[in-house]
Amino acid sequence: MKVALETNQLIALAMKQIEPHVVAAYPITPSTEVVQEFSQYVANGDVKTEFVPVESEHSAMSACLAASLSGARVMTATASQGLAFMWEMLHIAAASRAPIVTIVANRALSAPINIHGDHADAMGARDTGWLQLWAETAQEAYDNTIQAIKIAEDPRVRFPMLVNYDGFTTSHAVETVEILDDEQVRSFLGSAPKPKYSLLDTEHPASFGVLALQDYYMEFRRAQAEAYKNVKDVVLEVAEDYAKLTGRKYGILEEYKLDDAEVVLIAMNSAAGTAKETVDLLRTQGKKVGVLKIRLFRPFPVEEIRSALSNAKSVVVMDRAYTYGGPSGPLFEEIATALVNETKKPLLGNVIAGLGGRDITMEDIEQVFDLGYKALEKGNFEPLVSWVGVRE
Amino acid sequence: MAVINIKSLTDLEPRFVGGHRLCAGCNEGTIVRQVLLAAHEYEVVVLNATGCLEVTTSVYPYSSWNVPWLHEAFENVAAAASGAEAAYKALKRFGEIPEDKQIKFIAFAGDGGTYDIGLQALSGALERGHSFLYVLLDNEAYMNTGIQRSSSTPQFAWTTTSPVGNVSPGKVQPKKNIVEIVAAHGVPYVATASPSHYVDLMTKVQKALSYDGPTFLAVYSNCNRGHRNDTALSVKVARMAVETNYWPLYEIEDGKYRITYKPRKPQPIEEWLKLQGRFSHLMKPENQDKVKELQEWVNSKWELLQKKEEFSKTL
Amino acid sequence: MSEQKWSELPEGVVVPEGGNSQDVYIVEGWRTFKPVVNLEKCTHCMTCWVMCPDNAVNVKSGKMLGFDYLACKGCGVCAEVCPVKVIEMVKEER
Numbered sequence: 113m114k115v116a117l118e119t120n121q122l123i124a125l126a127m128k129q130i131e132p133h134v135v136a137a138y139p140i141t142p143s144t145e146v147v148q149e150f151s152q153y154v155a156n157g158d159v160k161t162e163f164v165p166v167e168s169e170h171s172a173m174s175a176c177l178a179a180s181l182s183g184a185r186v187m188t189a190t191a192s193q194g195l196a197f198m199w200e201m202l203h204i205a206a207a208s209r210a211p212i213v214t215i216v217a218n219r220a221l222s223a224p225i226n227i228h229g230d231h232a233d234a235m236g237a238r239d240t241g242w243l244q245l246w247a248e249t250a251q252e253a254y255d256n257t258i259q260a261i262k263i264a265e266d267p268r269v270r271f272p273m274l275v276n277y278d279g280f281t282t283s284h285a286v287e288t289v290e291i292l293d294d295e296q297v298r299s300f301l302g303s304a305p306k307p308k309y310s311l312l313d314t315e316h317p318a319s320f321g322v323l324a325l326q327d328y329y330m331e332f333r334r335a336q337a338e339a340y341k342n343v344k345d346v347v348l349e350v351a352e353d354y355a356k357l358t359g360r361k362y363g364i365l366e367e368y369k370l371d372d373a374e375v376v377l378i379a380m381n382s383a384a385g386t387a388k389e390t391v392d393l394l395r396t397q398g399k400k401v402g403v404l405k406i407r408l409f410r411p412f413p414v415e416e417i418r419s420a421l422s423n424a425k426s427v428v429v430m431d432r433a434y435t436y437g438g439p440s441g442p443l444f445e446e447i448a449t450a451l452v453n454e455t456k457k458p459l460l461g462n463v464i465a466g467l468g469g470r471d472i473t474m475e476d477i478e479q480v481f482d483l484g485y486k487a488l489e490k491g492n493f494e495p496l497v498s499w500v501g502v503r504e
Numbered sequence: 505m506a507v508i509n510i511k512s513l514t515d516l517e518p519r520f521v522g523g524h525r526l527c528a529g530c531n532e533g534t535i536v537r538q539v540l541l542a543a544h545e546y547e548v549v550v551l552n553a554t555g556c557l558e559v560t561t562s563v564y565p566y567s568s569w570n571v572p573w574l575h576e577a578f579e580n581v582a583a584a585a586s587g588a589e590a591a592y593k594a595l596k597r598f599g600e601i602p603e604d605k606q607i608k609f610i611a612f613a614g615d616g617g618t619y620d621i622g623l624q625a626l627s628g629a630l631e632r633g634h635s636f637l638y639v640l641l642d643n644e645a646y647m648n649t650g651i652q653r654s655s656s657t658p659q660f661a662w663t664t665t666s667p668v669g670n671v672s673p674g675k676v677q678p679k680k681n682i683v684e685i686v687a688a689h690g691v692p693y694v695a696t697a698s699p700s701h702y703v704d705l706m707t708k709v710q711k712a713l714s715y716d717g718p719t720f721l722a723v724y725s726n727c728n729r730g731h732r733n734d735t736a737l738s739v740k741v742a743r744m745a746v747e748t749n750y751w752p753l754y755e756i757e758d759g760k761y762r763i764t765y766k767p768r769k770p771q772p773i774e775e776w777l778k779l780q781g782r783f784s785h786l787m788k789p790e791n792q793d794k795v796k797e798l799q800e801w802v803n804s805k806w807e808l809l810q811k812k813e814e815f816s817k818t819l
Numbered sequence: 820m821s822e823q824k825w826s827e828l829p830e831g832v833v834v835p836e837g838g839n840s841q842d843v844y845i846v847e848g849w850r851t852f853k854p855v856v857n858l859e860k861c862t863h864c865m866t867c868w869v870m871c872p873d874n875a876v877n878v879k880s881g882k883m884l885g886f887d888y889l890a891c892k893g894c895g896v897c898a899e900v901c902p903v904k905v906i907e908m909v910k911e912e913r
Contacts, residue, residue, distance in 0.1 A: 136587060161594065166583065168628070170580060174580035174584050181588075184590075311588055314547040317572045319575075322575070
């Protein structure tokens with residue numbers, strides 16, 4: 113069935129179809145409408161979900177964690193400062209193996225305060241242990257939301273997951289989207305698998321969130337680190353099942369015209385779409401360029417990145433966030449780490465673009481590809497990090 | 505709600521067991537045992553804020569909790585209780601938990617996790633009306649991190665961040681009134697208690713648990729390390745807090761005040777102060793004016809409480 | 820309990836068997852004094868049991884039986900609250 117909805121409304125609709133047991137959420141631009149629309153479904157009795165209008169995002173994640181450990185299917189939505197306020201709880205939720213799905217309408221972090229789209233919020237969560245899916249379009253955001261539930265609560269995974277899409281550019285845009293009907297979503301997801309331990313299991317009382325001293329903390333963390341190795345297979349399995357249901361194919365990455373590409377741009381979320389348009393344009397001019405779009409950012413798909421870039425000569429990583437005081441933007445760090453020990457690797461450079469909702473235009477991306485070509489001529493990216501679209 | 509018959513509880517399987525690492529004599533261990541004994545008729549899930557109780561009873565691989573137990577962080581036990589209670593209601597509504605399965609949610613937190621860093625989450629949970637009992641273990645400072653002042657610390661008490669020095673007599677501000685703050689949310693039941701008066705405490709726990717909605721029990725807790733008294737006197741100090749009217753035992757039910765214990769012979773505040781090293785500077789002659797100030801503070805609060813009780817009878 | 824390897828840990832941050840501390844973590848080494856009760860004079864009021872922070876007073880069917888010396892930290896609260904003063908804190912011999 114085709115619908116044309118503002119993406120936030122669309123995601124609220126996905127949540128309605130998922131009908132989680134508990135939603136504990138706090139409004140923040142540009143994710144607010146997700147929570148508002150969902151509240152209306154609750155008020156109309158369209159869902160039996162227990163909606164908890166918490167008094168802050170920190171409490172939202174706290175309530176979500178307790179609910180998840182009680183065996184409930186749990187969702188919330190936030191962005192920017194809200195996600196940042198939850199930061200302490202994000203680490204706790206991931207280590208606790210609570211499959212909470214959180215919708216993030218990616219927005220810049222203060223200061224200065226800015227309500228528009230960039231990737232600082234989710235990038236700030238990359239050390240927390242949360243899984244992350246990134247979406248270029250409203251269609252992908254909808255499809256990712258549904259798949260996220262199935263991935264997160266799979267007994268081989270049991271990690272919380274962020275479902276990211278750009279604030280305003282995607283969240284407030286209206287796109288025509290193909291949706292499933294309620295019954296299809298219900299049967300695709302089935303009921304939530306029972307957790308190994310439940311807070312409500314009074315017959316077998318367990319203690320959650322315990323203290324571990326110097327003799328055990330590291331073992332807990334080592335065990336957690338190991339568990340991410342199972343995630344990729346589940347993501348691909350769920351994608352395959354979803355493709356059977358919808359005909360839409362998803363994977364870890366999206367490779368766009370990479371086979372013979374000399375210069376490759378790596379991007380996430382909506383700018384990847386603009387990049388693909390730019391590639392089409394530049395190809396008419398004879399330039400061999402391509403786009404690598406990352407869908408599964410956590411766990412970071414090292415092998416897939418290496419394989420996708422194996423023929424590239426010059427790679428520009430486009431970051432919509434920056435690691436202040438760091439060597440580069442965050443996505444660049446991840447890509448560079450994946451390739452660092454490869455004997456044959458492309459030239460690697462970083463571009464910072466689109467911060468605080470600054471539009472990334474096709475002209476910007478042409479400029480980025482130019483940087484990739486210049487590096488080929490000179491034999492290196494100099495400087496390593498360039499800022500595009502900012503008034504010098 | 506049964507009259508507390510302590511002997512009838514002696515054969516119950518203990519829900520809070522020994523082998524924890526609370527300091528010898530700690531009131532918190534005593535209070536938790538009394539609360540969970542009083543709750544024996546119910547299935548119980550415990551939420552615990554970061555603090556002495558939490559760290560000493562859950563050192564992996566040991567746990568002293570024979571009931572389901574969750575610790576998340578310092579400032580959010582009320583939010584955790586909200587989430588667990590929401591899941592319980594939802595799972596019932598979805599038909600995944602039997603309708604007749606009853607679980608009571610009990611949150612334990614110290615004065616740090618309640619008066620200060622935890623106040624936001626507490627207020628939110630109270631306003632939203634979740635069904636849970638919040639038990640405040642009030643030892644009047646951030647004890648787990650080594651005796652730092654909280655807004656619950658009484659005036660003139662020594663703590664490491666309100667120490668007694670040449671220009672300071674200890675904590676400058678008087679103790680914040682958490683009971684009034686909670687009562688102002690209009691919740692069904694709020695009460696104070698002390699482990700020294702265990703029948704009163706356990707009766708109040710049962711009363712609180714009989715309600716739907718948020719209920720709150722502020723329990724006085726001696727900390728023999730932070731208050732500087734011998735371990736054996738932990739309960740005696742708590743008893744004296746009550747007998748001096750420093751910690752009156754009362755309840756606010758549906759907005760009406762009722763004092764549940766009136767000392768036959770109310771003791772002067774010195775009887776409580778002199779037991780605790782954190783007030784030893786007040787025993788000096790030059791600080792008698794401060795003792796007088798504290799006595800006046802206690803008196804005025806006690807008088808006001810009695811007036812509220814009288815007034816409540818007219819409601 | 821021998822120390823578990825990372826691969827032997829339960830999933831999440833859990834102690835799956837709540838209440839196991841009474842079986843495995845022994846605090847008797849904390850004590851300097853230990854309580855000794857004169858059961859003949861004891862009135863079985865249960866006060867020591869209700870006040871003990873460590874669940875170290877053994878009771879059954881309304882009768883005080885004695886102390887669990889593995890759980891007792893020797894705090895002395897029981898002796899202090901006993902209304903008939905039949906508990907004495909005795910120096911531990913080591």
